[in-house]
Amino acid sequence: MKIFCISDNIDTNIGLRLVGVDGLVVHGKEEVIEVINTVRNNRDIGILLITRKLAKLVPDIIDDLKLSANLPLIIEIPDRHVKKDEDNEYITKYVRESIGIKV
Structure with a gap:
């Protein structure tokens, strides 16, 4: 199975390409929907x-x-x-919502 990245900036895309992850850089809602639908159809x-x-x-x-x-x-x-503190809060929130445990 492959990993694919949809990014809004070229830096993320280039960084992931260096480790073998293909991806596209998009900016608009319609572009995001189009790429997601393409990815969904790719087994x-x-x-x-x-x-x-x-x-x-x-x-x-x-x-x-x-x-x-x-x-x-x-x-x-x-x-x-994203600021460093926002990123840490995101991970905590994700764990809390996923497994119901407050970390």
């Missing part, structure tokens, strides 16, 4: 990385993908503009 992709900024553009689609048992697995990754 080779098992994990979809998407920056939080882009995930916020299409929360209904992201939630639908996360709640379904189908591939790809959706993982939101921090933007390069």
